[in-house]
Amino acid sequence: MSVKTWSEKAVSLAGPAGKLDVRLGQHTVSSDASAALTEERIGFIMCHPHPLYSGTMDNKVVTTLVRAASQQSLDTIRFNFRSVGQSEGEHDHGKGEQDDLDTVVDYALNELGWSQVFLAGFSFGAGVACLYAGKHAEKVHGLFLVAPAVHHFDAPSTLPFEFESHVYMGDADEVVPFDEVEHWVDLLTPQPHWHIFEGAGHFFHGRLIDLKKSFLEDLLRIIN
Incomplete structure (x- = not known):
C-alpha cells in the first residue's frame, strides 16, 4: 500500500522585481515512485494580506487554507510578494504584485507541470488574486477570496465565466x-x-476551523 505525504520546501524564483521567496508544497508516494510521476498534478496558490x-505568507488564514488544500492531494504554493520577507523589490500597491503572481503561476504550469491552478487570496491578496484572475482566466480553474479588501483595489464589476468564484x-x-x-x-456578474x-x-x-470547513466543501465540489 502506497502512502502519500505532503511537505513544503523553500524555492527562490526570479521575479519581475528580483527574487521571490516561495514555499512549495508537494506530495510524494512512498512505495510506488511511478505513481507520483504519472498522476496528474493540480495545485493551489494562496496570496497573503x-x-x-x-x-x-505565514499569516494564519493563508497557512490554514494551504494545509486544507494539501489534505485533498493538491500541491500548494504560498509566497511573499515583493518587499516582504526574503522577496526583493519594493511594494507596488497591487500592480507589481500581480506580476509577482504571474511569475508564480507560470512556474506552476510550465515548470512544475500543474494541469490546473486553483487561486486564492486573503484581504490585499484577495484583491491581487481577483484582478489577476480577471486578466488570465485561461490559467485559473477556481477562485477563492477571503475578506477581499474592495476599498483598496479597483474591484471589477464582472468575474470570469470560465470558473467558479x-x-x-x-x-x-x-x-x-x-x-x-x-x-x-451583489452587483457582480x-x-x-x-x-x-x-x-x-x-x-x-x-x-479558522469554520473557514477551513467551508473552503474544503467548495474545493471538493470543483475538483471531484
Whole structure:
C-alpha cells in the first residue's frame, strides 16, 4: 500500500522585481515512485494580506487554507510578494504584485507541470488574486477570496465565466467593511458563491476551523 505525504520546501524564483521567496508544497508516494510521476498534478496558490500591515505568507488564514488544500492531494504554493520577507523589490500597491503572481503561476504550469491552478487570496491578496484572475482566466480553474479588501483595489464589476468564484466574509470584520464587500458581491456578474460567517472578524480568530470547513466543501465540489 502506497502512502502519500505532503511537505513544503523553500524555492527562490526570479521575479519581475528580483527574487521571490516561495514555499512549495508537494506530495510524494512512498512505495510506488511511478505513481507520483504519472498522476496528474493540480495545485493551489494562496496570496497573503497587505505587506504594509505585516502581511506575509505565514499569516494564519493563508497557512490554514494551504494545509486544507494539501489534505485533498493538491500541491500548494504560498509566497511573499515583493518587499516582504526574503522577496526583493519594493511594494507596488497591487500592480507589481500581480506580476509577482504571474511569475508564480507560470512556474506552476510550465515548470512544475500543474494541469490546473486553483487561486486564492486573503484581504490585499484577495484583491491581487481577483484582478489577476480577471486578466488570465485561461490559467485559473477556481477562485477563492477571503475578506477581499474592495476599498483598496479597483474591484471589477464582472468575474470570469470560465470558473467558479467564492467569497468568504465575516460580518464583524474590523478591517474590511462588510457592507462594501456585500454590495460589491451583489452587483457582480456572474454571481460568486457568497459565504457569510456571523460574528467573525477579519482574521477569523476562533473561526479558522469554520473557514477551513467551508473552503474544503467548495474545493471538493470543483475538483471531484
